[in-house]
Amino acid sequence: MTVYRSSASTGVAAPGRPQPVRPGGLRLPLQWVLAFLAVVLLGNLFLVEAYANARFAPDSALGATGASTTVPAPVRDGGPVIDTSGERPRSLRTPPGTVVLTFDDGPDPTWTPQILEVLAKHRVQATFFVVGSQVTRHPELARRLVREGHEIGAHTFSHPKLAGMPAWRQNLEHSQTQMAIAFAAGVKTQLLRPPYSSFPDALDDAGWATVRQAGSHGYLTVLNDTDSRDWARPGVDAIVANATPASGAGAVVLLHDAGGDRSQTVAALDRLIPALSGRGYRFTTVSQALGTTTAAMNPRATRGEQWRGRALVWSVRLADGTMLVLWVLLLAAGVLTLARTLLLFLFAVRHARRRRSPTWSWGPPVTDPVSVVVPAYNERATIGPAVRSLALSAHVGVEVVVVDDASTDGTADVVNGLGLDNVRVVRVPPGGKAAALNTGAALASHDLVVMVDADTVVETDSIHRLVQPFADPGVGAVAGNVKVGNRRGILARWQHIEYVIGFNLDRRLYDTFGCLPTIPGALGAFRRAALDDVGGLSLDTIAEDTDLTMTVQRAGWQVVYEESARAHTEAPVTLRELWRQRYRWSYGTMQAIWKHRRAVVETGPSGRFGRRGLPFIALFSVALPLLAPLLDILAVYGTFFLDRWETLVGWLAVMVVQAVTAVLAFRLDGEPLRPLWALPLQQFVYRQVMYLVLLHSALTALSGRHLRWQKLRRTGEVAAAPGV
Amino acid sequence: MEDAASAGDSAATNVLRLDEPVHQPVFVDASGRRHRTLRRLALAVGLAALLAVLLLWLTQLGATVRPAPVPPCVSAPAGQGVAPDAGVVCEDR
Numbered sequence: 001m002t003v004y005r006s007s008a009s010t011g012v013a014a015p016g017r018p019q020p021v022r023p024g025g026l027r028l029p030l031q032w033v034l035a036f037l038a039v040v041l042l043g044n045l046f047l048v049e050a051y052a053n054a055r056f057a058p059d060s061a062l063g064a065t066g067a068s069t070t071v072p073a074p075v076r077d078g079g080p081v082i083d084t085s086g087e088r089p090r091s092l093r094t095p096p097g098t099v100v101l102t103f104d105d106g107p108d109p110t111w112t113p114q115i116l117e118v119l120a121k122h123r124v125q126a127t128f129f130v131v132g133s134q135v136t137r138h139p140e141l142a143r144r145l146v147r148e149g150h151e152i153g154a155h156t157f158s159h160p161k162l163a164g165m166p167a168w169r170q171n172l173e174h175s176q177t178q179m180a181i182a183f184a185a186g187v188k189t190q191l192l193r194p195p196y197s198s199f200p201d202a203l204d205d206a207g208w209a210t211v212r213q214a215g216s217h218g219y220l221t222v223l224n225d226t227d228s229r230d231w232a233r234p235g236v237d238a239i240v241a242n243a244t245p246a247s248g249a250g251a252v253v254l255l256h257d258a259g260g261d262r263s264q265t266v267a268a269l270d271r272l273i274p275a276l277s278g279r280g281y282r283f284t285t286v287s288q289a290l291g292t293t294t295a296a297m298n299p300r301a302t303r304g305e306q307w308r309g310r311a312l313v314w315s316v317r318l319a320d321g322t323m324l325v326l327w328v329l330l331l332a333a334g335v336l337t338l339a340r341t342l343l344l345f346l347f348a349v350r351h352a353r354r355r356r357s358p359t360w361s362w363g364p365p366v367t368d369p370v371s372v373v374v375p376a377y378n379e380r381a382t383i384g385p386a387v388r389s390l391a392l393s394a395h396v397g398v399e400v401v402v403v404d405d406a407s408t409d410g411t412a413d414v415v416n417g418l419g420l421d422n423v424r425v426v427r428v429p430p431g432g433k434a435a436a437l438n439t440g441a442a443l444a445s446h447d448l449v450v451m452v453d454a455d456t457v458v459e460t461d462s463i464h465r466l467v468q469p470f471a472d473p474g475v476g477a478v479a480g481n482v483k484v485g486n487r488r489g490i491l492a493r494w495q496h497i498e499y500v501i502g503f504n505l506d507r508r509l510y511d512t513f514g515c516l517p518t519i520p521g522a523l524g525a526f527r528r529a530a531l532d533d534v535g536g537l538s539l540d541t542i543a544e545d546t547d548l549t550m551t552v553q554r555a556g557w558q559v560v561y562e563e564s565a566r567a568h569t570e571a572p573v574t575l576r577e578l579w580r581q582r583y584r585w586s587y588g589t590m591q592a593i594w595k596h597r598r599a600v601v602e603t604g605p606s607g608r609f610g611r612r613g614l615p616f617i618a619l620f621s622v623a624l625p626l627l628a629p630l631l632d633i634l635a636v637y638g639t640f641f642l643d644r645w646e647t648l649v650g651w652l653a654v655m656v657v658q659a660v661t662a663v664l665a666f667r668l669d670g671e672p673l674r675p676l677w678a679l680p681l682q683q684f685v686y687r688q689v690m691y692l693v694l695l696h697s698a699l700t701a702l703s704g705r706h707l708r709w710q711k712l713r714r715t716g717e718v719a720a721a722p723g724v
Numbered sequence: 725m726e727d728a729a730s731a732g733d734s735a736a737t738n739v740l741r742l743d744e745p746v747h748q749p750v751f752v753d754a755s756g757r758r759h760r761t762l763r764r765l766a767l768a769v770g771l772a773a774l775l776a777v778l779l780l781w782l783t784q785l786g787a788t789v790r791p792a793p794v795p796p797c798v799s800a801p802a803g804q805g806v807a808p809d810a811g812v813v814c815e816d817r
Contacts, residue, residue: 030763037770044777171788178789190791218791299792308783315780540750591750703762704753 031699042322042633049319050641052133054158066163066204075208076201080223080252081290084215091200093225094250094289099281101126101253101269102224104155104193107134107141108258114266115257116148122273124283125149125294129193129222132157132177134258136316139184146185151285151294153191153222154178162194163206170213176312182301183309190297191286192219198254199225222286224254230265231256239268240275250289330634333627337654340620341661348508352668355563363471369397370467370525371444372452375436376402379454380409382570384418389457391420395464398422402454403440406430411454433521434537434544441536447528456522456569457485466525466565476530476557477549478565479507479516480523481669485568491578493678494686495571497662504563505665506620511561515613517589517621519559521545523567530557540595543588550596553613556605563669579693586622587697593618594701626698628691655680 068076072089075082079093094100101119106112107130119126128145130152135142145152156162156173157180165173178188192214197207200223211221228243245251255265273283287297301309354360372390376383383402390400400423404412412425428439441449448467452458462480469475481504484496503520510516519526524545534551541547553559572578599610631654638647659679666673748754 028767030759030766033763033766033770037766037773040777041773044780048780172785175788175790176784178791179784182789188789188791217788305789308786308789311780311783542749587751595750701751702758704751704756704758706749706752706754 030703031696034699045315045319045322046637046641048315049323050637051158052136052316052319053641054133054160066206068204068208070205071203071208076203078200080200080225081286082200082211082215082221082223084212084221085218089212089215092290094252094284096248096250097281098250098289099245099253099276099283100251100286100289101255101283102153102193102222102286103128103255103257105129105131105134105159105259106257107138107145108262109138109141111262111266112138112141112145112257115262115269116144116150118266118269118273119150120148121270122277122283124273125151125285125288126283127151127153127191127222127286128257129153129155129191130177130181131155131159131258132173132180133159133316135177135180135184136313137320139180139313142181142184143186146187146298149294151189151191151287152181152185152187152298153189153193153286154181154219155193156195159195161196162210163204165210167213170210171217174214174217174219178301179305179309179312181309182305183313185298186301186306187298188301188305190218190220190299191222193222193224197221197223198227199223220286222252224252226251226253228253228255228265228268230262230268231259233261233264236264236267236271239264240272243268243272244276245281252286252289326630326634329627330630333624333630336619336624336627337657340624341657344505344509344661345664347512348505348664348668351508351512352563361471362469362475366448366467366470367396368448368467368470369399369446370395370448370450370463371441371446372398372400372450372463373437373440373444374400374402374452374454375405375433375440376407376411376415376454377405377433377436378407378409379411380407380414382455383411384414385457386452386454387415387423388418388420389459390452390463391418391423392460393458393463394460395467397446398463399445400424401426401440401443403428403436403443405432405436432539434539437544438536441526441528441531444528448525449528449531450523450525451521452567453522453569456482456567458523458565458567462523462565462567466523466562469560469562470525470527472558474558475560476527476533476552476555477519477559478525479519479549479559479561480525480565480567481507481561481563482520482522482567482569484571486570486573487675489573490678490681491575491686492571492573493675494682495578496675497679497682498686499571500669500671501662501665504669505661507561508563508668510613510616513612513616514558515553515609515616516549516559516561517592517613517617518543518546519549522569523565526552527557530555533557541588541591542584543592546589546592547595550592550599550609550613553609554596554599554602554606575689579689582690582693583697586625586694587700589617589621590697590701593622622694622698625691625694628687629695632688655683 075089075091078091081092083090083092101124103112103115103126106128112128128150130142130145132154142152154174154177157176158173160173162170162173174192182188194207194210194214197203203211203223214221226243226245228239230239230242234242239255243253243255245253255269256262257265276283285294285297287294372393374383374387374390379386387400387402391398400420402412402415402423402425404415404425404427406427406429412427415423415425424443426439426443428436431439437451440451448470450463450466466478466480469478482499484492484499486492487496507516521544530552533555534548537544537548538551549559572581593614596610596614599606600614601607602610631651635647635651638644638650659676662676662679663673666676753759
């Protein structure tokens with residue numbers, strides 16, 4: 001496809017465009033500022049999200065099994081509360097007849113309130129070892145715990161296995177939990193229970209090291225000596241039995257108020273408390289059991305600590321919110337993709353079947369003479385074969401008008417050198433592609449005007465087939481089937497796949513709904529009356545083909561797709577040229593949609609196109625591709641922070657949908673399936689380039705900058721390609 | 725347009741080139757005001773966001789939040805809180 005250079009005559013006033021560089025001013029290109037921002041913000045949000053979302057197994061599911069040669073015997077054989085802050089470790093246990101109920105892993109919005117109800121009903125105070133990340137999600141519950149007189153202890157921020165973790169990470173876990181509690185409840189805590197801990201005699205060397213580490217920061221480590229094993233949900237009776245201490249002895253009972261269905265815990269608690277009370281037990285918090293007060297264990301936090309907690313809570317909220325939005329958008333993209341695939345299967349197949357049926361015809365054969373307009377700017381390398389293929393078309397009465405838009409490479413001489421009688425060369429002053437096409441159409445002698453790019457080679461019968469739909473007097477324009485002529489190299493192969501799927505299959509769908517967005521500049525036919533109706537091509541957009549197609553349809557003409565009229569165009573062979581071409585296309589499409597936006601509310605054929613075609617085009621050629629980056633972003637996130645297998649399966653599912661669509665498209669177009677091996681590779685460079693182009697053009701549109709683009713560098717490969 | 729005439733077979737064709745009216749392509753804001761506004765907005769939001777990220781890291785990685793510096797001496801009820809036989813003593817500080 002030809003990309004034209006911009007020229008001075010496109011009407012953009014030069015003043016005000018190149019902004020003067022302010023002395024000492026910082027000049028960062030907008031897109032880099034935004035890209036940098038997006039990466040930094042998303043990176044940080046993902047880190048926060050991953051940290052605050054660490055998955056964990058319930059306590060005791062992982063038992064300590066290492067050697068315990070360094071654990072002092074008094075600690076191993078001692079009580080569940082360990083103080084290592086002094087010179088010698090102290091081990092403390094609850095007095096006989098005293099039960100300390102402890103709840104781990106909360107707060108949880110479902111179960112913590114229910115447990116609080118039961119405790120309140122029996123007027124019992126307990127100790128809650130909260131997980132910091134849970135506190136950031138439900139600070140009101142942590143506040144309620146403290147307000148109702150319960151004691152709060154730390155159970156780390158992300159519930160990791162502390163043993164083996166570097167000291168700074170352990171300290172960070174505890175520190176951030178303190179911040180979260182400080183923000184939520186306005187207090188700090190002296191109490192710590194390491195995740196996956198159990199009885200003192202189960203402490204191994206690594207576990208003992210974490211206890212000492214916490215002790216050096218002033219924590220009392222609270223293990224337990226009576227495990228209700230409620231995490232395994234063994235039934236209410238079993239929990240009550242497990243939680244009942246040996247006769248008369250004191251106990252620190254381990255229960256859970258989060259981490260899954262805790263209805264058994266709630267029910268068991270409601271029976272356990274009266275049962276133990278009846279046997280003379282009293283219930284206290286850890287501090288009271290040790291002869292001190294809750295106020296001493298939960299001293300007030302400073303304002304600074306509360307502010308640090310606020311920063312933490314809000315960043316977790318922001319990360320949660322962002323993630324939710326991303327997932328919802330991904331879901332929307334998935335639904336759109338599926339809808340598109342289903343529509344394609346339903347309507348494209350039907351379209352192909354109808355066209356292939358022996359009874360199909362547009363009407364009586366069209367044998368009217370045809371004028372072919374070929375705009376050319378420095379097309380020396382490709383124009384010869386292109387014009388020759390057009391001039392030698394099988395259709396009777398083909399006239400070729402080459403409009404040389406002030407080429408400097410002798411394009412006109414090449415055409416004149418072909419010595420073909422039905423070819424005319426017109427030299428025009430520099431004016432751009434749209435102006436060249438208008439001139440060509442004005443000079444064309446016939447009423448059927450075909451427009452072909454100068455880098456595009458047509459098949460012998462293409463022109464004839466292309467004009468057949470004009471048998472229907474309502475048809476104003478016809479789109480041809482453009483294929484990539486140069487299929488060597490991975491980039492060209494990817495484009496070949498894209499042309500067959502993205503353009504040709506989609507075009508069948510659009511054709512069915514009567515809302516073709518674009519008659520490709522590479523091969524399209526127009527009735528002169530339709531061109532006259534709309535005043536020719538306009539210079540409003542840089543995708544003059546899309547703009548013209550929409551204008552013609554709004555004027556009430558039918559625009560159809562004739563897939564049997566094939567043309568072979570030269571696709572860009574370098575990434576840089578591909579970028580420019582697609583930049584022009586996507587930006588131009590956005591321009592055209594915006595230009596014709598009023599059609600949505602208009603009446604008549606314009607309104608029909610506006611309400612049927614425009615949303616379709618905006619949805620599938622702008623919105624859906626703009627959502628595509630989500631797939632990559634969340635795939636990366638999933639690979640690092642979520643279940644790797646689930647991520648892979650999700651990603652593969654997308655691939656399969658694409659592959660199935662691709663096979664369908666290739667079959668409908670009668671293409672050999674071999675080039676499809678490059679489809680999986682397309683996911684890694686091509687897709688990303690395509691959406692970056694789209695983002696870039698959206699940004700350009702938003703900022704109102706003028707788009708400069710340049711002509712493709714031609715290699716003349718299509719002409720040399722075999723079989724064309 | 726003498727080039728058209730020089731093509732030979734169309735000597736009778738006269739093409740008048742009407743200068744295209746000066747108009748603005750869709751989206752283009754020649755004054756550059758929209759671009760400047762957007763840039764300023766992006767920079768402002770960007771700086772604010774970077775500051776927020778920096779603050780977050782500073783608040784989280786700053787001085788560790790610890791329990792009260794001197795742990796309260798836990799004096800468990802006589803003979804029970806501590807296990808004297810194990811040699812562990814609560815020293816009142």
